[in-house]
Amino acid sequence: MPIYDRVALIGLGLIAGSMSHAMRRAGLAGEITGYARSAETRATAAEIGLVDRVCDSAAAACEGADLIVLAVPVGAMSDVAAEIAPVLKLGATVSDVGSVKKAVIEAVSPHLPETVHFIPAHPLAGTEHSGPRSGFAELFDNRWCILVPGDADRAAVERLEAFWQGLGANTEEMDAEHHDLVLAVTSHTPHLIAYTMVGVADDLRRVTDSEVIKYSAAGFRDFTRIAASDPTMWRDVFLTNKDATLEILGRFTEELFALQRAIRTGDGAHLHDYFTRTRAIRRGII
Ligand code: NAD
Numbered sequence: 001m002p003i004y005d006r007v008a009l010i011g012l013g014l015i016a017g018s019m020s021h022a023m024r025r026a027g028l029a030g031e032i033t034g035y036a037r038s039a040e041t042r043a044t045a046a047e048i049g050l051v052d053r054v055c056d057s058a059a060a061a062c063e064g065a066d067l068i069v070l071a072v073p074v075g076a077m078s079d080v081a082a083e084i085a086p087v088l089k090l091g092a093t094v095s096d097v098g099s100v101k102k103a104v105i106e107a108v109s110p111h112l113p114e115t116v117h118f119i120p121a122h123p124l125a126g127t128e129h130s131g132p133r134s135g136f137a138e139l140f141d142n143r144w145c146i147l148v149p150g151d152a153d154r155a156a157v158e159r160l161e162a163f164w165q166g167l168g169a170n171t172e173e174m175d176a177e178h179h180d181l182v183l184a185v186t187s188h189t190p191h192l193i194a195y196t197m198v199g200v201a202d203d204l205r206r207v208t209d210s211e212v213i214k215y216s217a218a219g220f221r222d223f224t225r226i227a228a229s230d231p232t233m234w235r236d237v238f239l240t241n242k243d244a245t246l247e248i249l250g251r252f253t254e255e256l257f258a259l260q261r262a263i264r265t266g267d268g269a270h271l272h273d274y275f276t277r278t279r280a281i282r283r284g285i286i
Contacts, residue, residue: 003163004093005030008065010058010080011072012036012045014127015097017135019069020051022167025137035061036132037072044132059087067163070096070108074236078107085111093117093156099183099233101148101176103240117156120148122179123169124187130230141168148176184244188237189252192245194226195234 007029009016016034023029034051035058036042046054055061062068062084070077077098088094094116098104101120112118125143127134145164149157161171174182201212201220216224238245262270 001027002030003028003159003166004066006065006067007032008061008068009034009051010036010061010068010070010084011076012041012050012054012132013071014130014134014139015123016069016071017045017050017132018125018137018139019071019097019135019167021135021137022140026166026168028163028166029067033061033065037076041132048133050132050135058083063087064089066092067160068092068094070094070098073230073232074098074100074104074107074240075232076236077104078111081108081111085113088113088116090115091117093119093160095119095121095160097121097123099187099237100241101146101179105148105150105176117152119152119157119160120176121160121164122146122148122183123164123167125169126229128225128228128230130233138168140164143169145169145171146179147171147173148179149173150175180241180244181247184241184248188241188245189248191226191229191234192238192249193252194223197223198227 007023009020009032012034013036020032020034023032031053032051033053033055034045035055036045042054042056045051053061058080066089068084068088070080072080077096081094084094094108094112095118096104096108098120099122101122105118105120108120109118123140123143123145125139127139145167147157147161147164157173164171197220212220259271259274261267262274
């Protein structure tokens with residue numbers, strides 16, 4: 001039984017593609033339309049039947065849609081919202097999947113008419129792959145999708161939550177600032193550390209490329225996988241979640257300096273206490 005008759009996906013990459021596959025798996029939408037800025041992406045999406053109808057403009061994809069999901073990089077949200085605003089159906093729900101919430105709300109809300117429900121969302125699921133061929137139906141299974149409904153209509157919020165649960169996710173509600181701080185700790189800063197670590201290995205010319213791969217233990221391999229993530233998406237994440245990532249990065253740097261000093265001065269007690277504390281944290285999580 002469909003939850004929405006017509007769903008429009010703007011952006012046809014990893015997240016939108018996975019949503020389309022998962023919607024079809026569960027029969028959540030009567031019709032799925034889609035649009036991406038690049039003609040090549042639209043052609044690929046049409047060729048592989050990623051959505052039911054690929055449109056030539058974002059506005060055309062959104063006309064008559066009951067749910068519109070903005071699945072473009074965070075920096076593109078404002079322009080897309082401005083383009084679709086004039087054609088939005090009365091009572092439609094507009095949502096997004098952006099990795100940052102406060103900046104997306106500030107970018108999108110001013111463009112939207114009061115006749116639609118704007119309910120921002122963020123599925124905590126992804127891979128290092130991008131583009132229309134990278135999506136798969138299982139991406140959201142047993143992952144969290146955080147909704148940031150503010151004071152949106154409760155019936156519309158509950159419908160969107162049921163939709164995300166139908167896609168396989170567990171849902172949770174949060175305010176935007178809290179979301180951005182939590183994600184700065186759990187995702188954004190770790191990505192920056194991975195980018196840095198891979199950059200450092202690349203700078204170390206005494207270690208050849210083949211050695212980096214040949215001898216890489218799981219830790220470094222995971223860093224290289226994370227550091228292969230889409231550059232546009234991650235540029236936008238750091239530009240738009242500036243305050244929270246700088247806050248966490250500041251704390252990270254302080255701790256790193258303390259560990260650096262402990263290594264230099266041979267302060268084994270500091271290192272041991274620190275690693276004991278972090279191990280206890282991990283054991284408390286799982
Ligand atoms: P992607 O690169 O796979 O897809 C992005 C799509 O947006 C592409 O089809 C591209 O053509 C299109 N696009 C870019 N600018 C556009 C514009 N101005 N108008 C129309 N289409 C445009 O990226 P993705 O991983 O699917 O990410 C999409 C969104 O989901 C981002 O906001 C990202 O922050 C968020 N997100 C990503 C992940 C992840 O791990 N990849 C996880 C959760 C949320």
